[in-house]
Amino acid sequence: MRQTLVMNNVGNSRSGMGDTLRDIIPSESLSSQMETPFDDLIPKTDDLEAQFYLDAMRIYLALCAGSIPMETALQAVEVLRANPEYATFPTNPAMIPINNRYKTKILDNLKTLKKFNLITRDSIRSAYSFAFLMEDSVLSTTDHETLSLFSRNPTISLAQAASELNLTSRTVARALERLRERHSLRFTALVDFTAFNLQSVLVFFTLKEGLDWSSLERGLARFPLTKTILKTTMTDLGYVTFLIPNIDQHKQVFQASLREVACEFFDYTSPHYQLGNGATSNLSLYSGGEWKLPEYLPGDITEHADALNEPPIIHCRGVRPELSKMDLAVATHLQIDSRAPPSRISTNLAVRGFDIEPRKVAQSEKRFTDRGLILPYVLFGGLGLSSNFCFEIVCNERWKSRTLRIVSQFPWSMYYTSNRGIIVWTISPGTHQVEYYQMFRALEQNPGVEIVNPIMTIAQGGSRSLLDITKDYSYNDGRWDIKSSDVDLRNFVFD
Structure with a gap:
């Protein structure tokens, strides 16, 4: 099983007896403003961090019960974002598909918490996150063909997809709905945020x-x-990702503070400044409910790497002063749902305080496409992809390119190129985790590859959105209005 907190289409109707729009008051507790039929199962706590996960469950259960409309849920999520715990576990319960299986798991987990009086942050966090573990199920032929096509071309229209698959548009739409329900299909996108003068640094x-x-x-x-x-x-290795505005101005302050924090807390520190990133999947390896290995595994991958094609990648090209914070808001939403129509994006961004007409949203999307600033891709689960790995590979340019070509053949992978090499996140079948793991570790034997560091995780973690990070800063003509003290890690890490 794969742990996946899956985003849903916010515009989907969720009706119920409680569908009356109400304003959430940020200064008051969510428990006092949202009632669910399951309130007797939700424990009470004074721990702000534990309360974060209880509030997330409350929002989801309230939506399941029809106690609140989507607009109210989105307002409640804004309260979650204000909790410091959001930075360690970003989640949006308003965008997880309404699913009776998920609801039942949450209720069962809440009963367990109550039975054993488990009200710590870690136990409540587990109760929330484990409720959304994916269960494996085999794809039908139609669903397999549909998923394969949209994985190759995430922006294809229903009509075009129907024509290519020799199906009706209605059949394709139903297949997509089944894939969302059973396999957590999600359309998302990567964006070149250096266009907004934001430099990603992964340490x-x-x-x-x-x-x-x-x-x-x-x-x-x-x-x-x-x-x-x-x-x-499961490992001594970890990572943290930062987004540094105006890197030309603040790099020295940030690096100095990172060095001091590293000297105090870390035995090993390896900062990667992003140069590009991408994601790809290879469903040609999947048939009859089973995955096969790429042709070059097991074996010497150096014989095959140069003959493979590079996967899709978006390169960081630097600041685009003509883009505005409104464009950034649209880009952030496309990361959640890259196929959302402009009208839905406009409605959802209004909750975040952005008044953008659908016409302006469409124009913003066109700017991203025309400038090569966006790369749509798909996420899915429940197909036996249960082993999640992250690999830090410190290497030269030749092996950076070779590694990209190698992972292009994996079932699913995401990659982040940097000044130090390449970082790969990949999900493999449990039956093949040894082969994939050994392949990566063997890279270290090649001249030009200095270090290969693995992290095995339950699932790739979520992240704070760009709007969360930049909400307190104004942006004009390609520059952020931010103080140097806000870029200094020491001011926040040291007591």
Whole structure:
């Protein structure tokens, strides 16, 4: 099973007796503003971090019960975003598909919490996240063909897809709905955020022995420019991703603060400044409910790498001063749902305080496409892809290119090229995890590859959106209005 917190189409109707729009008051608790038929199962706590996950479950259960409309749920999610715990576990329960299986799992987990009086942050977090573990199921021929086509071409229209598959548009639409329901199909996109003068920096680290990770994690979460934090108990290695505005102006301050934090907390530190990223899937390996290995595995991949094609990748091309913060808002929504119509994007962004007409949304999308700033791709689960890996590969340019070509043949992978090499996230069948793991570790034997560091995770973690990170900063003509003190890690990590 694969843990996936899946985003749904916000514009889908979710009707119920409680579908009366109400305003959520941020200063008041969500429990006092949202009732569900399951309130007796939701424990009470004074722990702000634990409350974050209880509130997330409350929002989802309220939507399941029809106690609140989507607009109210989205307002409630804004309260979640204000909780510091959001930086360590970004989630949007309003965008998880309404699913009776998910609801039942949440209720069962809440009963377990109550029975054993488990009201710690970690136990409640597990109750929430484990409720959305995907269950494996075999694809029908129609669903397999549909998923394969949309994986290759995420922007294809229903009419075009129907023509290529020799099906009716209605049949294709039903297949997509089944894939969303059973396999958490999600259309998303990668965006070149250097166009908005935002530089992604991903830092791998290992903690010094005896240090308290939870305390450091809270400090990293307080840093306003933290996007992603990943550290599991299965490995000493972890990583944190930052988005640094005006990198030309603030790089020196950020690097100096990172060095000081690293000296205090880390035995190993490896900062990667992003140069490009991409994602791809290869459903040709899947047939009859089983995955096969790429042709070059097992074996010497160096014999095959140069003959393979590079997968899709979006390169970081730098600042585009003509783009505005409104464009950034649209780009952020496309990361959630790259096939959402402009009218839905306009409606959803209004909840975040952006008044953008559908016509303006469409124009913004065209600017991204024309400038090569966006790369749509698909996410899916429940097909036996149960082993999640992340690999840091410090290497030269030749092996960066070779690694890209190699992972183009994997069932699903995401990759991040940097000044130090390449980072790969991949999901493999449990039956093949040894072969994929050994292949990556063997890369280190090649001249030009310095380091290969693996992280095995339950699932790829979520991340804070660009709007969450930049909400307090104005943006004009390609420059952010941000103080140097906000880019200094020391101000947030050190007590």
